[in-house]
Structures are given as C-alpha cells and as structure tokens.
Amino acid sequence: MKSNKTLKTAITPTREENYPEWYQQVIKAADLAEVSPVRGCMIIKPWGFAIWENIQSILNEQFKATGHKNLYFPLLIPMSFMQKEAEHIEGFAKECAVVTHHRLATNEEGKLVPSGELEEPYIIRPTSETIIGDAFARWIQSYRDLPLLINQWANVMRWEMRTRMFLRTTEFLWQEGHTAHATAEEAMEESRAMLDLYADFAENYMAMPVIKGEKTASERFPGAVNTYCIESMMQDKKALQAGTSHFLGQHFSRGFNIKYLSAEGREEFVWTTSWGVSTRLIGGLIMTHSDDNGLVLPPRLAPSHVVILPVIHKEEDRANILTYCDQLADELRHITYYGRRLGVEVDKRDLPGGEKAWGWVKKGIPLRLEIGNKEYSANTVFMGRRDKEYKDRKSLPREVFLSSVTTELEELQTNLLQRAHAFQKQNTQTITDRNAFYEFFNGDGGFALAHWNGDPVIEEKIKQELSVTIRCIPFSNESRTGKCIFTGEASSQQALFAKAY
DSSP states (O other), X not given: OOOOTTSOOSSSSOTTTOHHHHHHHHHHHTTOEEEOSSTTOEEEOHHHHHHHHHHHHHHHHHHXXXXXXXXXXXXXXXXXXXXXXXXXXXXXXXXXXXXXEEEEEEOTTSOXXXXXXXXXXXXXXXXXXXXXXXXXXXHOOBGGGOXXXXXXXXXXXXXXXXOBTTXXXXXXXXXXXXXXXXXXXXXXXXXXXXXXHHHHHHHHTSOOOOEEEEOOGXXXXXXXXXXXXXXXXXXXXXXXXXXXXXXXXXXXXXXXXXXXXXXTSOEEEOEEEEEXXXXXXXXXXXXXXXXXXXXXXXXXXXXXXXXXXXXXXXXXXXXXXXXXXXXXXXXXXXOEETTEEOOEEEOOOSSOHHHHHHHHHHHTOSEEEEEOHHHHHHTEEEEEETTSOTTOEEEEXXXXXXXXXXXXXXXXXXXXXXXXXXXXXXXXXXXXXXHHHHHHHHTTOOEEEEEOOOOHHHXXXXXXXXXXXXXXXXXXXXXXXXXXXXXXXXXXXEEEEEOBO
C-alpha cells in the first residue's frame, strides 16, 4: 500500500494513514453496522446482515450435507453447569455475564432496581458445551445413538474489555457445532473435517486464503485436548483467526457423565468435538479485500451482484430510461450465478449520478451499470467493476453483457483471491535467526515461519516483548525438523508467528 497524497479517496483516513480508523470508516461508509447503546455491542444493518445471511445459508447447506442437524438451546446456562468442567470455566470466567435477578422493582426514590433474586444464577451463553453436554447425557444411551451430530445458529456474549465491530464485540452471532462419537479416532476425524470445510469456505467463497494448523497448549480452547484453526493475513499484515475446531476428548463427557453402551456391552464415555465461526468473518472480509474507496465484496457472498444506475439529464428521457433499466434488471434476475439468482438493485433515488455511483462503490457491489439516454438509444450498458479503478469502465452491447455477466463476476472473484494470495506470500518469511525474527517484528512484520522448541516460557516472552503470538503449528510444516531459533535446541516443527486481532 503506497501513499499517494494527490489521489482523492472516498475513505479517509486511508489504510496507510490509520488502518484501525480506516476499518471503522469502511464499515460506516458501507452502512454495515453501527455502535449500539449497549456497551461493546453493535447493530448490524441490512447490508451487513445480508452478508451474514449468505454466509449462514452456504455453511448451513454444507453442514446438513455432512449429516449435521440444526437445533437450538437456551441463552441462559445454569452456573452449576459451568462448574462441572474446571478448565472450561477458568478459561471463560472473566468474560461471563451473570443473571442474578428475574424482575424489576421501584425503590423509594422511584428508580427501577433489580428484584427477585434467583436461587441459582444463570450465565448468558459464552459458548454451549456445558448445556449441550447435559443434554447429550440424556440423549445418548447406546452405540446406536452415535455419532450424534448437531449445530446451532445463535448469539453469544463474552464481556470483552476492548471491542471492535465484527472483530470482537460483547455480543456476536455464530454457529457452534457439537458432536459425540464412539471413538477418539472418529472425533478427531470430525474435528479435522470441519476445519477443512471452513478453509474451503474461506477460500472459495470469501476469496480469503488461510493457513490450517493446530494451536499451542496456551492458545487452546478451554477444556480442549486439541484446537485447530484457520489463520488469514489482513492488509495490515496482522493475522485473523477465522475459525476453530476442537477435539474435546472425554473432558466434557466425564464432567457430564455422557456414556453409551458399546456393541460389546461395555459402558464407555463418548468422545466429543465442537467447532464454530462467527460474524468475525465479516471483519475478515473487510480487511482482506477493501480499499481506500470502501468495501470490496467477493461476488459469491455479495448481497447483490449488480446495481443499475439510471442517469437522467432530461425529464423527457425518464420514462424510457427507467423502463430500459427495469427490463434489464428483470433479465438479470433470471440468470444464476454460483447457485443463486443474481441479486440486482435499481437505484432510482433522485440523486446526482456521481453521488449514487460512489455510494455503491463504498458498499462494495461487484458490478455497476450506468444507463443514460446514450445507453438506452444504443441498447448498451456502461459497466464498472469493483476490483478495478473507478474510471476503468466500458461500454458493452446489452446482449454481450447479459451473456458475459457471470464471467465478469467469476473473474472478479478469482482476482480477489489471487491478490490476497500474493499479498500473503509476499509478506510471509521463513526465519532461521533470533535477531532476524526480532528485526522482522520490530519492522513491518507479517507472517514468520520459524522453528520453536515448544517451550511455553519462550512463547510468553515473545508475546510480552513483541506482542507476537504463535498463531498455529501449520499442518504443512508440522513434521519439519530444524533448530529452535531462540535456544538452538532441536525442533520438530515450524510455528507460524504473527501479531493478531
């Protein structure tokens, strides 16, 4: 990202000038969300929620295709449930919001105060392993009940101290899959398969390249035996954990007494998993592709694919131009792209053409069509593509555009993925020397692959000194031998280091 002070951009500040503020301004300009009156929470507006609906729809179909069934559990979890898995509650204790009363009353000063103290407090769901474990103990009796594969789409609450819209909010939306299996091997296979599903979704739909790997012990989900993740590089070279999948072993099954009678007639504890992605994916989408003119959306996830902008200079042309636009929109809506009909907007607002066009640029819509008297008379369209410069537009015969619109969208999708791949590759280094490692992260940084001997003391030291964490042990590098760059000791794995959100 090179500075160009003479270039006027729609978003200020630019990415180079102030990346965190640029991110907030992109959200505002695209009208994705706004801060709510509730501390740390956001209001997701229609354009932002439509992106989440598309994410939800695609993943939901894929979950069901792999045998998972949707259900729903209560938002409130009895506090006693959290106490049954010590490591789990220790990991979430500082983030829990607790409900202690069930009514309001008026005090002597006429102010509302909590009243009706509960016999047992409830935790507002930070995650659902405990309440689902309680249900699994009732639902599972025999090996014939296994595997049990369920998923829920829900909201959760974690009392974050520092929040940022989509990336880290007190309340957020997500899906959480929970499964129970007869053997450790089956549960492990499930954990890895769901991580693969997330990685495929990130690359094929979000155009966001990811690195798959395993978290270190200090970074594991509370109560997990193994935590697997996908990590992606944002345009400021920081990492974003975009999804996780956990092999929980028998920790929760022992805590909640989830047993089954095997085919051999033995009583056994089940093996469980959990996995999830959240509205954090929208934050990743923003920071992977967007530019200094606003949001850039990959077509496979965009709420709408095409906006048609009537450009009316003379009142006598209005009827013909609007009819032309409506007919074109109707033709486009009958075209299928990547499993769904094209989403088409016709913006008839009484605004100057440039203002309308820039509004849609900032919202990230993939294709813009400007239709004036010239286009109506010649039966053409004037097209701009969001992955190209604003002035890089072209005139096409209407029939040519209709026959090539899906090709244009797919080229845009591919271009975004290739750009993101190239950026990640350019800013990833293999480092074999401790001094070079510190120099790398005291400079521009990025992703560093380096051998590490597995010592958590070193891991914590790097975190304190450089604000750098081990994002994962990449699967592609987990069997590479070498020497730890911090101690010189033998190392059997390369770790992925980065600053992160």
